Amino acid sequence: MVEGRCMRCKTQREMKDVKVVRTKRGGYMAKGKCVKCGTNMCKILSKEQAEKLK
Numbered sequence: 001m002v003e004g005r006c007m008r009c010k011t012q013r014e015m016k017d018v019k020v021v022r023t024k025r026g027g028y029m030a031k032g033k034c035v036k037c038g039t040n041m042c043k044i045l046s047k048e049q050a051e052k053l054k
Contacts, residue, residue, distance in 0.1 A: 002053065004043035006034040015041050020053050 001014045015032030023029055028050035030043045045053070 002030045002032065002043060004030065004032070004041040006037065006039055006041055008037050008039040009034060013041070015043070018053065020045070020050050 002018050003012050004015050005011070006013045014035050015030065016035050018030050018032040021029050021031055028045040028047060030045055030050075030053060032041055033039065034041055
């Protein structure tokens with residue numbers, strides 16, 4: 001699982017329904033939802049981290 005910062009809970013939490021997407025500038029980002037409150041979350045990834053999640 002991927003951990004990201006939930007802006008509503010203000011803590012590091014695991015994400016559910018994670019999708020790896022490419023940004024406009026060519027970077028990688030994991031997008032998902034907070035397991036506790038359901039808020040959208042994201043985390044910037046390196047190329048190596050993104051390859052592991054795909």
